[in-house]
Amino acid sequence: MAFELTRAPSPDEVLSEKGFFSNFWRKVFLYASQVKASDIHIESLKSGLQVRIRVKGSLIRPFDLVDEREAVQLVDKFKEISGLDTSTKKVLQDTSFSLALTNATYRVSLSPGFQFGECAVLRIIDNGDIPRLENLALPQSAKTDILWALDQKQGLFLVTGPTGSGKSTTLQACIAAMDYKEKKIISIENPPERILDGIVHESITSRYSWGDAIKGAMRQDPDVILVGEVRDKESAKLAIEAAQTGHLVLTTLHTNNVPATVTRLITLGIEKYLIADALLFVSAQRLLKALCECKVSENGLFKRRKEGCQLCKFTGYKGRIPILEYCLTPDPDLIFNFDQKKFANILKQDLSSETQKLINEGTIDYRVDQPSSHDCPTIGGDQ
Ligand SMILES: [Zn+2]
Structure with missing residues (x-):
């Protein structure tokens, strides 16, 4: 008798099943794809299950609330689609899966700790949509400076900003702008977002840290290493070491502005002479919501029509719309005698004046919170 190996059905197969639950999720994924949503939020509330979609930065609820009696089964069906363990409702689970139906990849974070059931958030990555530097709404002078930096043989290319500021989109556009037929590019991410054919993609796992991956990548004779995130002293030190030994290292750091990035590297314990030697390009960015044509004029400026x-x-x-502040190869003296206000003076563009420009043009709501390059923590006793 031959053994038949059974395999779990693929996400597309589960979605194509008949019945209310698969049907519901099929509609959600198709809708999110049609409106080019960035995230799907699945929320267990007292009155039932709410599914919302983030489009252009705002959450909308295009689907009716699902009755609490059906909510649990609906979440279970979602877990089956995404390959999560349906036998437990008590642990945090992360995964990612792709759908041929929408040509997208979904990064899922499922959380059990809510009062009325599990909640999940899905980040949507459109696989057909590789970001291009020429399509990013940045001033031409900034694009020219970015291309100059990407053409250098070695150095640290840092893109910073808070969560959701479009850092990884910018980095992917940078990688896509490089000649990856002539250069060896290794990308280390957790997990890889968009796969570019022609570059080597590596994933971080619980047994393979950022530090291990950077060390491993350096032994593979790369020209360029993309490190998805520098978050601790070990990965920062290794990224800087790689950037000083003949590699161009592109990475992100979670800080609010360019001067705060230098502060952060110093507080991580990186020697100032290493920072001064490695820094090639440092930027901070934000994504601001662009007003629709239905905007309302008020005192000569524009605000959102509610x-x-x-x-x-x-x-x-x-x-x-992205805004950027940045500097290129800062003078080492500015790092050795670091002062955030002096450092803010060398920025080629800064976040607050870029924001003001967009307000004056009527592109964004004039009531937006204005980011500042002077707003960063000081370094205790180390100046
Ligand atoms: Zn409108």
């Missing part, structure tokens, strides 16, 4: 219109799906916004 109820929106059909065009903006009643959100008042039509998309998001």
Whole structure:
């Protein structure tokens, strides 16, 4: 008798099953794809299950609340689609899966600790949509400076900003702008977002840390290493070491502005002479919501029309627009005698004046919180 190996059905197969639960999720994924959503939020509330979609930075709820009696089964079906363990409701689970239906990859974070059941958030990565530097809404002078930095043989290319500021999109656009037929590029991410054919992708796992991956990559004779995130002293030190030994290292750091990035590297315990030697390009960015044409004029400036219109799906916004502040190869003296205010003076563009420009043009709501390059923690006793 031959053994038949059974395998779990693929996400697309589960979605194509008949019945209410698969049907519901099929509609959600297709809708999110049509409106080019960035995230899907699945929320267990007292009155039932709510599924919301983040479009152009705003959450909308295009689906009716699902009755609490069906909510648990609906979450179970979602877990089956995404390959999560359906036998437990008590642990945090992370995964990612792809759908041929939408040509997208979903990064899932499922959380059990809520009062009325499990909640999940899915980050959507459109596989057909590799970001291109020329398409990013940045000033041409900034793009020219970025391309100059990407053309250097070695150094640290840092993109910083808070969560959701578009750091990884910028880095992917940078990688896509490079000649990866002539250069060996290794990308270390957790997990890889968009796969570019022609570059080597590596994933971080619980047994393979950022530090291990950077050390491993350096032994593979790369020209360029993309490190998804520098978050501790070990990975920062290794990234800087790689950037000083003939590699261009592109990475992100979780800070608010460019001067704060230098502060962060110093507080991580990296020697100032190493920072001064490695820094090639340091930027901080934000994504600001661009107003829809239904915007309202007030005292010569513009603000969002709260109820929106059909065009903006009643959100008042039509998309998001990146703003950037950056500096190129800062003078080593500015690092040795680090002072955040002096450092802010060398920025080629800064976040607050870029924001002001967009307000004056009527592109964004004038009531937006203005980011500042002077707003960063000081370094205790180390100046
Ligand atoms: Zn509108």
